[in-house]
Structures are given as C-alpha cells and as structure tokens.
Amino acid sequence: MYAAAKIELEKCIGCKLCILSCPEPNVLLYLPETKQVSVNQQRCKGCGLCVVICPKDALSVSSI
Amino acid sequence: MSEGLFRISPGFEEVMPAEYKELVADGPCGREVGVSDLGAFKELIEEHPLCAGCSAALALRLILASLPKPEDTVIVGSTGCSSLAFTQVAVHNIHSLFGNQNAVAAGLKRALRLRFPDKVKDVVVIAGDGATVDIGLDMVMQSWFRREHITTIMLDNEVYANTGGQESGMSLRGMVLHMAPLGKRFPKVALPEIAREAGCAYVAAISPAQPKRLGRVVRRAILVAREVGPTYVQIFCPCPTNFKFRPDESLQKIKQRQKEGAFQVREYVSPEAQAFLAELEGADHEE
Amino acid sequence: MTRQQREVAPEYLFFEAPGKQVFITGSEAVAEAVKRGNVDMAIAYPITPQSESMHLIGDLYAQGYLKDYYRAENEFAVMAAVHGASLGGGRVFTATSGPGTLRAMEMFPVWAGARQPIVCAFMCRGVSLPPSIQPENIEMAMLLDTGMLMFHAEDAQDFFDMILRAYVIAEQPDVHLPAGVFVDGFFVTHTRSAVMLPPEDIKLPAYDPRRTPVPIFDMETPPMRTIRDPLLNKSNFISYLANASWHQEVIAAAERARKYIRRYMGGLLEVEDSSAKIFLAASGTAVSQSREAIRVLKDEGIQVGLIKIKSIRPFPAEEIATVTSHAELIVVPEFNMGGWLAREIKAALDNNRRVVGGPRVFGGMTMPAELIVDEVKNALRNRSRAQRSNS
Amino acid sequence: MRNSKTFIRMSGLGGQGVVTAAHILGMAAAKDGLESTVNPFFGAEKRLAPAESYVRIATEKIYERGEVLFPNIILIFHPHVITLGKCYTMPFFAGLQPGGMVIVNTDRAQDLLREDERAGLMRLEARVYCVPATRVAVEVGGTELSTNIAMLGGLLGVQKLVSQEAVKEALLERFGGGKFVASGTTAALDDVLKSKFNRLAHLVERNVAVLTAAGGSVEEYHLGD
Amino acid sequence: MSTKIITPVDEFADCLPQEYKELVARGPYREPRSVEDLGTFKEIIEEHPHCAGCGVSLGIRLLAAALPSPEDTLIVGTPGCSFFGLVQTALNYSNTAFGNQNAVAAGLKRMLQIRFPHVHKDVVVVAGDGGIADIGLDLTLHSWFRQEKITTIMLDNEVYANTGGQESGMSRQGRVLNMAPQGKRFPKIPVFEMAKVSGCVYGVRVTVASPRKVGRAVRNAILVAREFGPTYVQIFTPCPTNMKFSPNQTLKVAKEAEKDHYTYEEFLSTEVATYLAQL
Amino acid sequence: MAIQRVVTPEHLFFEAEREKQFITGSEAVREAIRRANVDLAISYPITPQSESMHLVGDIYAEGYLKEYFRGESEFAVMAEVAGASMGGVRVFTATGGPGTLRAFEMFPTWAGARLPIVCTFLTRGVNSPLTIQPDTIEMAFMLDTGMLMFHAENAQDLYDMILKAFVIAEQPDVHLPVGVFADGFFVTHTREQVAVAPADLKLPPYDPYAAPVPVMDMESAPVRQMRDPFVMKSNFISYAAHASWQQEILAAQERARKYVHRYLEGLVDVEHPEAAVLVVTSGTMVSQSREAVAVARQQGLDIGLVKVKSLRPFPREEIKTLARQARTIIVPEYNRVGWLCREVKAVVEDTTKVIGGPRVFGGMTMPPEVVLAQIRRCCA
C-alpha cells in the first residue's frame, strides 16, 4: 500500500533534476559533501516523478 | 413574434392610446427600416427622461432603429442612466441587477432557443460602462468565453452618471471625478481589445457622431451573434451633465476627441465572421 | 501631504472637547466623523444614497486626512479589499447601501470570523426587486447573524457619534469585531440638521496593530507561519470542534462589547418616560417618527414611553425586558416589510402578546406620526374589547 | 440507547477504501432487508490522510445521521491509525459502547495498544480482533486495493451482520455498469481496480474469495495478556 | 523586513519543535535561496496533504523557493487545492472567500505601503484557475487595470480539482468533466493574453516541467511588481487525480503541453526589460 | 431525448407505485430532476452541492433536460437562471453556504420578479473560518428574501420536496421561487432508502403564459414591457407602488399555504401533540430528535415532536396552537444563532416556555444523547 522512492547512490550523479521535480517539500535532499541525493522515505508519497525524470535510472519506487 | 402581439384586438382599436396606434400602423416591426429611415417611422422608444443633449439617449435611439428584427428582439439592460429610458421601449426588456446583464442574457438566450428552436430570437445587452467594465466584467467576459450568441453594447459615457459622476474603469486617466479626487490613476480599460482576445467574433468601437455607421455596426453585431458567436459594440457617448459641457456640444466633443486621436472608430472581425458577413452583404457592399 | 491633527483620548473627543453646532446632512456627518477618526484608508464604490459620503471622504483624502483611497470595481471587491487592508494592520472605512450590501454579503461573516475591527456605514435602502433607491432597512434583517456589531443611528448626530465610537468599541482587544453603523438612507443621509462637532484638529488615537487578538499580516508579527481562517483542511471531529469554538468566541466577543457600548454610547438603548404602561420601541428613523407620535398622544392624554434601541448586535434583550416588565403594550414601528425588530423584541420578552408589530412602511414611503398614533389607539381598543369580553 | 442497532466506525487512511467498504456493507444490509444508512467523513481529504466512514445497520428505521460518535464496532484499516495516531477522533476509543468490538488490519498484534488503551477496553469488556487484511488481499485477491473487502471479511468472520450473497450483489452493483458517484480520487482508484480484472465477474469472484479468506483468518487479541 | 519573527527567544530555542529549529537554522530567510538550491536548505513549505504526483504542490514548492525575500512576503490565496500546501508555508497566508484574492491583495499591499513606506513587502497572489479565471476574473483584471503592485500567480490545473473535477474556464475545449458531461464547449480562457492588454507589465507562461524557468519567472515577477506594477505568472500544474493519469506522468504531461498549448512565453515592457537586465 | 410520459402531479406524488433505491441525497436530487420535466439547469462547483449538479449534468447527457452548463460564479448562475426563467422555461440550480451568500442579491430579485425558480440549498457553514461542513446558518440570512423555504429532513424529503416545490412555485397565484434546503453532508452524502416514482413519468411542463407577469419572449402582450421596472420616480405614488409590490409578494407567500398543505401535507408534521414537552425543529435535527424522543418515550417521558417543513410561509398558527397546551418547547438547531428559536418565540405567546438549544455548528454532529439530556431536564 505504501510506496516510497529509493536511491541507488552508485548511479546518482547529483544533477538535482529529481529535487526540482518532486512535489513534496523536504523529501529529496542534496548532500553537498557527497554531491548526491538522499530520500526521506517517511514523507515520500511514492508518486514516481523522480523515477521518470532521473537520467541515470538511479531512483525507483517500491513498497516500504 | 406571435402575429397578434402588435395587433389590437378587434373592437379595441379606437380606445387604444395614439402611440400604440402609431406603433401598429407605423412601427418598425416586420419592415426593413434602419437609421436612414428615422423620422419616417414610429420609433420603438417613446419619450424618455434622460438629460438634454444626452448622447447615450441618441445612441439608444440609433440602436433601436438598427435592430434587424425588433419583433423578435429581447433587450437586457442594467442599472444606470440607460435603464431610465428602457421602460419606454416597445420591445421586451429586462432590468435585473447592476452588472448581471450578460448572465441574465445568457440564460434568456438559451431558454428562448429551447422554446423557439426554429425561430431567431435576438438577445441584445445594452448597458453602461460601469455595468459592463466594472461590476459586471466577469459575467460580460465569461459570456464571451462561453461563446454565447448574444450582442453586448456598451454605452460608454466614461463615468457613473446615474449615481452622480464617479470614476469608472472607462474614464480617462487623469480625469478628476468623484471617488477619484486626485484624478484617475490608470488608463481607460481597453475593452475592445480584451473582447477580441476573449473570443468575440465581431468587435466595434463607434459613436453616434456617425449614425449610419453606428447603425451598420449594430446590425452586423446582431447578425454575427445569431450565427457565429458573441459580439461587442462600444459606443462612445459623452455625458454633458457630468462633464459639464453644453448639451449642444455632445457630438462636437466626440469629433474633437477623434481629431486628437484619443478616440478611434475600429472594427475587429474574426475570419469566420468576415466570411459570414461577406456572404450576407456581398463583397461590393464593403466600404 | 498629511494633515496636522492632534491625537486625543477617545473620552476627550467624545465627552470633553468643546463642541460647535453645524447644520449638515447625514452624508456630511459621516465625513466629519472620518475626518476625526484617524482612518488610514478608505475604499469606495458608487451606490445611492451612499455615494455622497464616500465622495466627501475622497475629498478628505485629497486634503491629506487619509493615506489611501480608491474606487474599486464592485461592492464584493470593496469589502474584500478593506478586509485585506485591515489584515495589513490599519484603520479602514467604507460604506454601502441596500443592493450593495447584498452583493457583498459573503464578506461580512468573513470580517467577523477574521476578527477585524472594520467600520462600515450602511445607508439602508430597498433591495431589488423591484429596484428602489428609497429608504427601507430590510438589509439589516439579513445582517443580524453575520457576527458584526450593529448600531442603528436615529439622525445625523447619532451617525457622527456612532461611527467614531464604533471604532473605539470595535478595536478593543477583547472585542475586535467589525461594526456596522446603520441609518435609514435619505431620511438621514440627505436631511440637513444640527450636529454638534468637536474641533477638527483633534482625532482618535491611531489603531494599534500590536494589540490584536489575532496576528496582523505584515511579516513583522509572530508567528510568521500564519493563516487567517485556518480550519478547512481537516475533516474530523476535532476540526469541527475547533470551528465551533471559534464561532463561540465570535459570539463571546460581541458579548464583551456590551461594556464598551455602555461606556461610550451611554447604553444599548435609551428610555424616555420609563413609568409609562405603553411604549413605542424603535430604532433608526422610526425613533424620530415615534417621538412625534408620543407628542400627539400626550396631547390626547395618553402617556406613552419611548425605547430607542441603539445597539442591534449585541441586542439589549435584558434591558428591554426590564424596562417593559410593567408595560401593558409595546408597539414596534418599522421601516421594512419583514418586521425584524418586532421579531427580535418578541423573542426577548416573556409575554409577547403585549407586542404589536407595526406600523410598517417600506418602498420609500414615509411614516406619518398619525400612523403610529392610530396603531397605538387600535391596540388599546382591541385590548379593552378583549378585556370586556373576558369579564 | 440503541440495542437493536449496530453502529460501525471505519477508520483508515485515504486510498484504503473505507468509504467503499462502508458503502458495500450498507448496501448489502439493505439487500438483506435491513435498515441502513451510510455516510463518509465529509472532507476534502487527500490520499494517505486519515479517513473515516460510518455505517448504521438496524432492524428498525434509523433517523440519526452524521458521524458515529458511539460505535458498537470499530474497524481499523491500518495499524498506524492507532499506533501513529493517524486519526482525528481522539481519544481514539472514546465512545465505544460497552461490549463493543474492535477489528484491526495487522499481521503483528504486539505493540498495538498502549497500556491505558488496553485497560480502558477491558473496562468496557470490549473484544479486539486482528485480521491480516492487506496480506489476504494481496495473496488471494492479487491486489492490495481489496484490503477493504478483506476488512469486511474480518467483520463478517466475527459477526454475521449481512449475508455473503448480499455482499456479492453489492459488489456487482458497485463496480458494474452504471456510473457510481464517488470523489475524484475514489473514481481514479476504481479505474485502477477495474483494470486489474478483465471481467466484472472475475473482480467480484476474487473479492468474494478475499472476503471468505479474511473471515477465516481473524484472531482474537486477548487484552488480558 | 524583519527576520526577528523567525528569531526565537534564546531561552525558548530548545523547546521548539524540530521543524522550527530547522527553519531557524537552515531556512531561506537570512540568505537568498533559489530553486537551484532546493534540497540544500529547509523549505518554507512543510509537509502537505496533496495527492502523490500533484502538479500544484510542485508548483507551490518551486515558487516558494523562488521568493526573493520570503521574510517580507505575504501570500494571498483562495479556496481550492492550492490552499492545502500554502497553509503549511512558513509565512503569512490569507485565504477567505472564493475569488476575492486580488482585491484582498490590493488592500493589503496598499496598507503595508502606508505602514512600511520604506520596505518592500511583497504581496503575492497564488491561486488556482477557477479562482483567477472564473469566479474572480473581474477582481483579477481590475487589480491589473488599477496597476496594483502585486504579483498574480495562477496554478493552472485546468479543472476544479478540490471540489471533485469540474470543468473550469481554463479547461481545454472538448474535455469531458463533471459539469461538462458532453465535453467543454469553448476554448481555454486566454488569461495570459488578457494580461497583456489589461496592464500587466510582465508576464510568463510556463509549466512545472521547467522548474528553473518557473523560479526565474516568479522572482522576476515579484521584483518587477515592486517597482512597476502588476505582474502575472501562469504555471501549468497538471492534476493526475482528476485527469486520471498516473502520478509519475505529471512532468511528462507538462512537457508535452510545452510543445502544444503551453509553450513558454514571456512579455515585458521595455522599461521592465532594462530594469531586469540591470539586476 | 429520454422518452417519458407526462402525468399529473397528484399521480406522480401520491398514486404512482414507488421503487426503493439505496441512494445518497445528491442522487435523490438527480431522481427528482429526472421526473421534474426541467428544461434547463446551470451549475457551479461548491462542496457539498457539486455532486448533485454533476448528476443533473449526467441526466442532461441522457436527454432528460434540454440544456445545461456551468456558469462562472454563483452570482452569475443565479442571474442566468433568472434570465432563463424570464424566458419562460422551468429551471433548476443548487448551491450552498458561501455560494448562497455570494449570490445573495439575486434571491430577493427572484421573488420580486415572481420567478418560480427552484433552487436547492445544500447548507454548510459560511466563512470565517472556512468550513465545508454542515450548518444551517445561511437559512437565517434568507428568511426575508421573499422566497418560499422548505427544509428537508432526509434524502426522501429532498426528493419529494424538490418535485413538489416546482408545482407549488408555479401556481399562478403563488409564482415565487422556492428554496429547498437540506443539511449538507448529513443528507447529501448519506446513503439511505429512498422511494421514487417510475423514471418514465414526469411532471407536466411549465406553462409560461399562465404566469402572473408577462414572459419575456416577444410573443406575449404587452409588447412594451420591462422586467422589472425601476420605480424610478421619487414621489409618494412610486413609493406606494413599490410597497404594494412587496405586499403582493408577501400575499403570494400566504397563498402558498394552501398548496403546501395539499402537496407537502402540512407545514408541520406532529407526533404526540398532546405531550407536555415538545421538540420543535427542522431538517436533519428532526432525525436526531426522533431518536431522542423515541428513547425518552420508552422511558415514560411525556414528549412530542414537531417537524417544521415549511419555514416560509411559517406555520404561525400551527405552532401558536401547539404551544398553548405545551408546558415546554425545546428547539435544537444546527447553527450558532438559533434562528428557528427566534422564529418560534416570535409566534408563541408565552416565550418562557421556549428553550433554545442544544445547538451545535461548525460541522459537529448532534448526538441524540445531547437532545435526550435536554428532554430529561425539561421533563423533570
């Protein structure tokens, strides 16, 4: 019933496209140290917009 | 209209007031008359209480003379000077509330189409600038967006005249009026251009200083509304009372404004309306 | 350009400052009140018989008494714009009439619910249809439950006094509600009468946006995360309860206003000849007509008292019950068809068989004193007839 | 004050089908010749937000309407409703009638109730049941969108409020043919659900299987433990 | 401007809820942030109840990140879906009667100019297509006619989403929706074209599929409104729930619209162009 | 077009065999309109009214109505139906809460213009604060608009009252708009059994030429006719004309009593009129009170129930008479101001008998237990 985005860090290039296409605030965060993106699954609604936009297929949506 | 509407019941002919007898005998219904024939037929408007030199009253007269089918025309008015004249008009006309004229007209037009599917019933809105561009703007424009088959005519005297001379959206920038004690701060609303963008098939700005052209514009607007879509006519008719010029200067004022370039006669015709008019009027009829 | 005026305490302005008598219309009295009201901003829209007063306020703006003023596009927009201006933390004024009131109807409960001390003058007239620009106060019946405070002025003097006092009452932190000051159009707005005015170089203290029961909208007042009107987005028992409690607080605020109405307006009602067994109870212009009728009746040897109801919301239910506890007949003349004041009075009294609702005139008609006299005499005749048949 | 009546509160999260479940239960009751009224919790709620609906079933005419404040049965469609407080009816069990019943969709019964809640329910002599509704929905129905039907199965497993035949008829009517009035979100989910089955009969059949399976997997949760 | 209202009293700093601690520490109030920085600062919009994949909530997020000075920004909205996200923003938000937003904003802006003559208080209208183009159209246009110094942002999802998917004036012709059982009979209202002829000095039509453009448009519109007059931004924010597409298709729907009826367009007066070039 | 047979109102209401459907209040609106021979309906979205107007749209698509569209705001919609009604067709629309207030200016206009429009008000709270939940406050504002006002208890009432409203509204001696009110959500969104007449029957069409005012179609005399004229002169004669016009509206309301009796079978329904304590109420509150009254009577309390169906005209004499023999009258309401209590007090002679409340609002439910507690106090 509840799905959320998940990120494969090895694929993430930190382009931030996902952050700009997520309707939820404070869910996808940019970590300046690693230049990568992290997901706050608690607040993710699992819509999958980030999956579609990600050029590297680094994101997926699955049940939590 | 039903045939009997203008026929006096047998036996009552004698007792009817003269104005009715004249209307029956000499009125414009069922006859091809227009602005050029004014004076030669009994006008639909009887006396009215508007001020001397009122160019809105003149415009109203010209409009009524130009109705292509007065016997099947219903007019929707609104609050303002013009509503004072409407009680005297010999076609069905409605006054509902300030600003709701186009909504009433839309409902009315659709009802008449339901009841008389095989007959033309022209619904014409005639209202002042306040009713059209201020308080009723939403309903005016939505009737255009929805492509209601009605004609909207604004009698633009650039002021709330009936309530004593307040600034309206159509007042010129800088005019000092009631409720604009330091002069109006924004320009006259470009309603003809807005109308063009909003889906009107035919738009014209005109004045009673060119009565024949006005007559033609009104006629075109009503005919286009029947077949193509919403139409809008804006008639510049300055108010001697509130702008404090002599009653005999009304038309002069218009011409003066025209000379200054501050008022332009203009017509916007959609391609569809153009085609329709061309067929109707014939190419040679064009100016 | 700002006018040099001195801020004084409301008490000084109302009760102590030297007065000067002038002969002005009700519309002019409005302008005189706003001139001394330290009003920041006013917004206008034309409607008869209100326009004149808002013209005059436009002139005040041109003279520097107000800081902003404009004509808006319709009454609903005016009431929305003063709502916005009041959210911004200043003192605002506007006025309307009859159909204008109805056009803007949705905004009045909004003002009350948002706890905004907006003062609006209502120059009552008939509402459509058929259209009439003439005096009639049916619109008051429709505003009774908006949550606004409602004061009904008898004449231009009242109108002047009540507008200024309305600001002071409305802006009390424990009240902080909109106030409508009502008069019967034309009868007051266009009638010239003697009005006592304080000097024009003094004015009320400015509105203090920091003493409000709700945060002001300026991004200077915490919390920065603020929504006025917040309760929509949950649908559940707890939100319903919050919503209901909010409404109760609006009612409670009107209750708290009673104290200030007594202080600044000398009571929610005025009584003349409280020992009488017969009363005329009225508000607005009907009070003046009643005064005439009482004189006529007195000449005929009938003693009649007068109850002038000044505050319609809050309503002086207890006061009326006390004053009339010994009364045998209460006649309620009104300038409307619905008879809303009689309904209010009947609902406030124990034995309302004593109440005669009427005479009522409307559609712009005036109410001759004789009509009231006849109503009283008829009621007396009916009563004695009933008593005879009982005995 | 209403011994002959059963009042049910269904609490869940938006998208779980609490409104549809109430509708189907109420309609089934009507088909069984009982009196019934159904109303959802009236709100502009979005997906995953707390949602509630209410069913009243009785043998005599029901007049009362609005939310059920004094339920005999509470169905909890998601454990988060109580464990994370995803509900605005607070305190959650307030209003439950003595001898009432609580049915929770969960695989794991432990940590479900706080100590004070447990004590309160014991005082009311209430009974608590667990049904793994989402699991049954996925395993038997092939979609978690059948969770609501599994919850009804759980309910019927402990109390035969309506007949299975009536539920089947109600399902047919709800998902078959004519347009059903639902919120935008519900309508969208309907489309998703329908797309999972190629035929209406199949949808109904599988949901009836869910209903039965769930009815068989209800377990009582012993408050005393 | 006042960051004081986001400054906790020292003694109470500890007991604030977590989200406030984050706002104070990492919110956009003290140093300017933009859409580009999303993901690296605490956004002024907190969690919201919009549907998964909601275009409106994405639009709100983007515009909230683009505000040039959130500490002096006041948003005026109207009932509709946008309410749900906007009510969670960490700034002043007003919402009263349906369609009155531009009138409220005009009154508010003028009063703030009276009270804070030397501070730019940005009053921004953020509302849906129904509120701006249908029920509030006259109030919208008149705020433009009157040259009010406010920014109007339409979140256009082409439907009354919050009331359950009815036809709006901004719906596309032919769309079958509630209250348009046989399909909408007239074209989308040309509000963007209206803005050009009604006194707006700057306007952009854009979609949520171009987040950086949204950010730039919002920022420009607010800065221009301070100095020149009314500005308008129309953002296409598709609604997966009512238009019944999958939530992960929102950007695709928007992207396709960019090639069709929602091409990017900007208009501005020469005066404004010069001003923006200087920034 | 859907094929339907015109039958007399009496047949449709009282004789035709009825079928039970398990439907919501919104669907009951659709079923009423399906049988009402309505020509034109105009809609605008507002919760909780939208659903019923969607459904009316659907039956338009099926051919039960001739025209239907979405207007741009409530004020515009009420103006549009006014225009259509003046054009001589039968119209329908619905709104609620803030929508009612937005359109407010139009309602006295309908009455003044003698338009037999039927509008359903699915009531809810008004701003501020914003709420979409049930509340009957808007009815307080409407009492003096000149409209007839009926208050439905449930979906069945809503179905019946809408159909009957058309027949009452269109009587030539009445010819006034009718508001049929039902508590939003409590009625609109609650699903229950509703008995409806066969779908292939409908009311006789509206006859515009039987109206007491000319229809605006350029087919009816007189040709020189303005709806509705400014009484544009400022003099005693015009004032008197205006006042008389208003009195005629009030008179038309009075004439409606006869038809309300005939078709709604009375302005009130009374159970146990002889009881010492009476609950007097309207709308959904009647339902809540029924539950409380039933329990109270089981417990031996001497309690009766008066359901007020028509608020305009108000059952003045009925309530005055009932109150004479009762010891106490309880008026529970779903609004903060207690407008029904005020109405009752204004017609009851000894107002000390009248207890206003309990009242809930803001969307809260009235548990029958709360009404019962009040009954217990009053019977003690």
Add this chain to the structure above:
Amino acid sequence: MTASEYRVLPGPEGYLPPAAACMGVTLPEPGEALVEGKIVPEEDALQRIAEKLLAARNPVFFPGPLVLWAWREGVAEKAKAVLELVEAAGARVIPMPDYRPKYPMINPAVEINPNHPNLTIWHNRIDVGVFVGVHCHYANVALKIIRGGTDCYTIALCGEMGHEDAMITLRSVDTAKLRRLTEAVKALAQAGLPRAAGEHGRR
C-alpha cells in the same frame, strides 16, 4: 451588571458548552482578576495561581508566539521572566509556535495547537496548564476546547484584558507582574506547600 452565577471550573464540561462570556462572566478591570468566573482583587489571584501551580502533579506552561519569538523590544526579558516562573513552579514548557492547522498532525509530546489543545493535554496528562504570549482569539478558542473536553485547570496570563474561559486569568500581564507572580510562588513554596505526587520538572 450583577455578578454571574456561572462558575468556570475544570471540565470536561460536555458537548460544545457555551463560552463563559455568554454566561455572564465579564472580564476584570485593572487591578482585578478572574478566579473561576468571579472577579477578585489581583493579589488574591496571584496567590491562587501559586497554590494551583505548586499543588499540581504535572504543571505545564504553553508559551505562544508573542513570547517565543524575539520579534520586538522587551520580549526577551518577558520570556526570561516566564522561564523564572516556570522554574519556581517546577513546571514544564510545551510551546505553541504557531496557530495553523498542521499537516498531518501535531506531535502532542512536543507542541500544543489552539485548534486541538486537548490532544496535548491528554497525551501529557497535564493537570494545570498556563497560557502566556498567545494572541487572545486563539487563547480563547483553546481554553474553551480544553474546558469542554479535559479536566485540566487552566490559567491565562494575558497581556490584554484576560480570558473568561480560563479558571484563573490575570490581565495586563507584563514582565513586572510575571516577577510578582514568581515571588508569590517562591514564597508559598518556602512556606512548604505539599506537592502532589507525579513527575515534573523542566525537560
């Protein structure tokens, strides 16, 4: 006005009871305070507050935005005075940082919201709650809901005219008055008022 018979006591008062202002309870004039619906001299009320705070099992202060945020001159000092009082009373602090209806919900362990203050009272089992620095409208709404649904004893320290729906209210509360109240609490504590059992103290 005659004194009201209506007493403002801890609830639960029931299903949507009326506001105390509608039951005849009026707000105090300067120098006065309200205790359980009755006007009393301010000094008496200070004493009663001290007693209530010290006798409480779990007293909690609810500071609102007006004291939480350092938005204007004097707030920091007033906040300090509030905290001294909290300290003297051995109470806890749960803030009301804003008034919005929060999505998806508040965490009643760490905050209180005027739209559903009862959640925080229930969750933390608060027996005495003190409002300070809350805009009056929101305080009144919250106090009414608390009285309707919980048994919490409410105290309102109001900068304006006070709150009828609190069991005790002080009006025109400024820093000095807060300090006077703190002194009263300290004096009473020294006199050795027995305290109810239960966990308390600042977090």
